[in-house]
Structures are given as structure tokens and as C-alpha cells.
Amino acid sequence: MFLRKTSLNSKLLTIVAPISIVVGLAALSINIAPAVAQDASYQPEFTDDKMLKLPRGKIWREWPFVGSLVTPNALNGGEAPFPEHHMVYIDPVSWSHYKETGEFREGTVLAKELTLVRAPDGANEDGSTDEISGTGYFMGEFSGFEITIKSEELYPDEPGNWAYYTFGHHAEPYAETAVRQPAEACNACHEASAAEDFVFTQFYPVLRAAKGGN
Template sequence: MALLTLAVAAWSFAHAKSEEQVNRARFAADGSVTRPIEWRQWVHVGSRYKPIGLNILDQKLTKTPEILNAYVEPSAMAVYQETGQWPEGSQIVKEFTAVQVGPGCDSKTFVCSTRFGDGIYESRYIGLGYMVKDSARFPEQPGHWGYFSFGHQPEPYLPTAQPTTTCISCHVTLASDTDYVISKAHLGLNRSTR
């Protein structure tokens, strides 16, 4: 029994400690969030090639296919890997890039022949979406996730963003069993592949 109590205490301590250590997003008094910095140094959990279609940030038709790169803030990722749960404060980014088009590139497949070899190449950054788990700020939202867009545009992105509710429905439809993070679409979040 003493051993069990000790084990539970040790678990709670480790758990609380890691939750406490999760880095937090920066919010202003008006409820807007500041764009994170250095998200490209976060944990890259996967990419998706999306053919020409509507972009979720502005609901407008894209000019080229886009590549969607997802990054998780490392301290949140550490807890997720340990527990399979997204801790309070988790931050996840989805950055969009436009693919290369023009001379040397096939206009249907977007495969370009370059001196580096044939391939579909990213040409520039073109948008940034962001999710933050915060139960105090988003008590009513599924999973307490807040969603933000820093624009579907070339850099520089918007420096701050107000929460938007246009994102919620897809995440609810597609991922109510995985805390509204569409983890099954990202190789790096599929815990069974560890």
C-alpha cells in the first residue's frame, strides 16, 4: 500500500511538473494572441500536399497546390509523447507553403525539373494557422482549443490574431476521439508508430 501511495505520488508529481513546464502562448488584454516565434524549430510532425482548392485561413481558392507543415511546441510534445494527452497550454502551428510553378514545371503535376532533380518544390511561405489549448480562455470550446489565423499571405504574417470560430467544426467532425487534434493525419503524432 505504501508503495502504491508512493507510486501515485511520484506519478502525480511527474505529471504536474510536466504540465507546469509547458510553455505558454502570449495573450494581450484584448484577447488577441501574439504570433509565436521560431515555430520552425518546433517539432515537425508531418506535411500534407494539398491540391489547388480552398484554403482554410481565408476560404479562398489557392493559386497553386500548397504544402501544409504541422509543428508542435516541444514542451507540449514531450507531455503528449509521454501521456498521449495534450496538456494545458499546448501550441500547434500549421504553416502553408506555395509550390514552385513556371518554367520547367509541369502545370498539372507540379513536378519541376531542376538542377537538383525532379520534384515538387516548396517556393515560399504563404500562411500560418495556430491552435492553443487554454481552459481559462476557451472554456466553452471543444477540448478548450482556441484557433487563430495569422493570414494567408506571404511573410510577414500578421503579428497578432483574435480567436476565430470558423475552424472548430472540421476539427470536431474529424477528431473528436483524439482531442480535436487531427493526429491520425500526421505521421509524427501517430503514437503507434513509435
């Protein structure tokens, strides 16, 4: 009786195990598919009067991260123009293209988000804090969001075909829409000081490494 039961169980196992692997794999692909499709399909959306809409679902936070820097007040005479952490991301399709060609394609979108320096009670005089990993400038809350888009089709007259939008330099919620900035407000500084095609790749190790084939 015991033996018969065992052989029945092992028969059942040979039938059930492959089925559960197939079901498991199907579930996995269902989980993965929407994320990939959503990332790859990002297209800037505009209102009728050509304002850029804030990307849905704050999708830029899921894009490849290219670099970050921090410019605290303490190191800028007490008044840094942006006393924050800056984080820069590139949309996934343009990232793949950049890896292959080393160039920013038509339609490239770069996003820059800021966070305040973490400032709990008891911060040091220079604004740094003593945390478990050491003394330094740690991230506080989100504090601003900007986008630049390269498109010859949309912006034939902008230098380098790059247009710049800001959704506010303040805590969330950010503005739902942003107006295109005049070239002298944003583009001019990028043209003058950015290392590569109006983009500050000198601060983005991920892009530099990709270009070098790493």
C-alpha cells in the same frame, strides 16, 4: 637542450589540455543552454484585447515537426482551397507530455505553416517541377500561418477547449496579432473530421509513432 624543451612542452600540455577541455565544455553548455530554455519556456502572449501575438522569433520553426502534406491545384480541379504544402509543429513541452501520456496537455500549442508549391518558369502543366530528386511538388515561399491552443482555463466554452487563430493566408510578413476565430469557422471541422481530440493525427506520423511508443 632539445630534450629539456620537449619535457617542458609535455609538462605544459598536461596543464593546458585539461584547462582547454573545461573551457571547451563550458562554451558548449553556454551555446546549448539558451536554445533549450527558449523552447521550453514558450507561453502564448496576448494583447489587452485578447488577440494572440505572433510567436517571437518565429520560434515554431524550431519545434518538433509532426507531419506535412501537399494539396496542389492540379489534383483539385485547378482550385485547391489550400494549394500548398502544410507543415505542422507542436511546442516542445507538450511534445514531451504527449510522448509520455499520449494526450494533448492543458496549454498545448500546434502551429501550421504553409508554403506555396515551387513554381519556377518552365514548371510542368500540372504544376509539378522536374528537380534533381525527381518530378514532384517542391516547396516555394512561405504563404500562411495558423495556431491552435488547448486550454480549459482560457477557453472553457470552446468545444474540446481548443481555440483557433490565423495570422494570414499570404506571404510573409504575417499579421502581428490574430483574433480568436468563432467555433464554426475552424473548430467545427476539426471536431467533425480529426482523428484525435480535434487534432488531425491521421496525417501526423510523428505523433502516431510517439503514441505507439516508437
